[in-house]
Amino acid sequence: MAAQEDTAAVAVVAAATAAAATAKRKTVTDRIGWRGFLKFLFVVAALVLFGAVYFKNFGDDTQLKYTIVFLIGGLLGLTEILGRYTDSPMAAIKSPGALIYVLVNAFGSVAALYLLAEFAPNAVSSAVSQVLLAGVGAMAFLRSSVFKAKVGTEEVSIGPAIILDTLLKFADAQVDRGRAEDRAAGIAEVIQSLPLAQAAVDLPRLCFALMQNLQLDVRQRVLDDITLVVTDTKRSEQVKVMEVGLVLWSRVGIGTLTGAITLLQNKVAMAQLSQQPAHPIVPPRPQGSPQDLLPEIERQLALDRQAGV
Amino acid sequence: MAADYLKESAQRDPIGRLLVTVHRFGTSGRMAAVAKEVDLSEREFMSAIAEAEWGGLLKRIEEQGAVFLTLTAQGQARAEAIMRPS
Numbered sequence: 001m002a003a004q005e006d007t008a009a010v011a012v013v014a015a016a017t018a019a020a021a022t023a024k025r026k027t028v029t030d031r032i033g034w035r036g037f038l039k040f041l042f043v044v045a046a047l048v049l050f051g052a053v054y055f056k057n058f059g060d061d062t063q064l065k066y067t068i069v070f071l072i073g074g075l076l077g078l079t080e081i082l083g084r085y086t087d088s089p090m091a092a093i094k095s096p097g098a099l100i101y102v103l104v105n106a107f108g109s110v111a112a113l114y115l116l117a118e119f120a121p122n123a124v125s126s127a128v129s130q131v132l133l134a135g136v137g138a139m140a141f142l143r144s145s146v147f148k149a150k151v152g153t154e155e156v157s158i159g160p161a162i163i164l165d166t167l168l169k170f171a172d173a174q175v176d177r178g179r180a181e182d183r184a185a186g187i188a189e190v191i192q193s194l195p196l197a198q199a200a201v202d203l204p205r206l207c208f209a210l211m212q213n214l215q216l217d218v219r220q221r222v223l224d225d226i227t228l229v230v231t232d233t234k235r236s237e238q239v240k241v242m243e244v245g246l247v248l249w250s251r252v253g254i255g256t257l258t259g260a261i262t263l264l265q266n267k268v269a270m271a272q273l274s275q276q277p278a279h280p281i282v283p284p285r286p287q288g289s290p291q292d293l294l295p296e297i298e299r300q301l302a303l304d305r306q307a308g309v
Numbered sequence: 310m311a312a313d314y315l316k317e318s319a320q321r322d323p324i325g326r327l328l329v330t331v332h333r334f335g336t337s338g339r340m341a342a343v344a345k346e347v348d349l350s351e352r353e354f355m356s357a358i359a360e361a362e363w364g365g366l367l368k369r370i371e372e373q374g375a376v377f378l379t380l381t382a383q384g385q386a387r388a389e390a391i392m393r394p395s
Contacts, residue, residue, distance in 0.1 A: 220393070221395060223390075224316070224390035224393055224395075225315050225316070225390075227386045227387060227389075227390040228315045228316065228319050228387060228390050228391070229315065230383075231364070231366060231383045231384070231386060231387040231390075232319075232364075233324060233360050233361065233363065233364030233366065247315075282364075282365055282383055283365040283381075283383075285363060285364070285365070286363060289363070290356070290359035290360045290362070290363040291359065292359075293358075293359040293362060293363065294355055294356070294359050297355045297358050297359055297369070298355060300340060300369060300371060300376040301340055301341065301344060301351075301354075301355065301376070303371075303374065303376060304339055304340040304341040304375055304376040305341045306374075307341075307374045307375045
């Protein structure tokens with residue numbers, strides 16, 4: 001009787017914790033809201049207006065060309081960041097590292113236009129073609145190399161690529177580290193104390209069900225990654241749960257993940273009330289250590305060799 | 310993408326290499342044959358078997374003087390996840 005009361009009390013506390021977590025997590029999202037979008041549109045419209053007024057009154061064609069090339073280069077860098085950090089592209093864009101990445105790309109395009117104008121002024125006569133060639137082609141040119149030298153086991157490009165590659169790698173690492181800090185701060189709070197069985201089986205299913213257009217190959221890749229995490233013999237259970245959360249965060253975004261966990265934790269609380277434990281998806285580890293099995297394995301290997309293959 | 314490291318590290322890991330080799334042998338994976346085929350030293354091979362078995366990925370079955378290695382459901386899933394082209 002006392003044990004039943006204890007279980008009920010634990011379940012009620014769990015339900016209350018889940019409800020509190022739900023209320024707290026409602027703010028965690030990476031969706032672009034109307035307010036933010038309108039603010040962005042306003043800023044862009046103001047910049048375009050300012051640019052139009054400036055170039056009409058004070059600017060010349062050369063300045064306009066360099067400005068457009070700068071924008072094209074920056075836009076290319078921006079799209080690269082958007083494609084690379086699928087967990088939360090908006091958060092990635094807002095980081096200082098992303099600004100460096102975008103600026104490196106933008107100035108790369110400007111440098112390409114300058115080189116084009118200085119060394120081959122007659123190669124491309126049309127201003128529009130020059131802008132497009134420098135804007136889009138800059139990354140290709142600045143990533144080219146005269147030859148590749150082998151330093152240790154790594155091949156190093158010798159040419160314009162060495163400068164741009166190093167700068168881009170630096171900026172990319174800055175964005176990646178920024179995202180890592182955000183994810184480290186967020187994942188423990190988001191995933192809470194979800195059991196591994198729920199995190200590895202129910203959570204991905206629920207995320208896939210919530211997303212309507214997640215491609216089949218992406219789903220398969222997510223499931224493969226989760227399988228690799230869950231069946232790893234060296235990771236602890238808590239680390240596995242967090243890694244499953246991180247894998248899902250990268251593919252479905254923090255908003256979907258948080259929503260799915262909230263649904264699941266309500267379900268977990270209900271399961272606790274009805275005393276239905278989650279089924280383990282990996283068998284419990286035996287007593288002792290793997291080293292204890294070695295003498296028997298050595299004997300069996302010798303035996304099998306004697307028997308002949 | 311960032312998560313590709315999971316597959317890459319699992320492919321390089323001795324347990325991953327062992328599981329993939331056992332998976333290729335199917336149900337008739339004799340221990341000595343797997344040891345010959347897998348690209349691991351004898352010490353690494355035995356440690357990988359011990360670790361995989363301890364983690365519930367692999368089983369040793371001794372039958373009429375021969376020893377077979379069989380994947381469990383979890384081991385099979387891990388081997389397939391490693392082998393599936395990304």
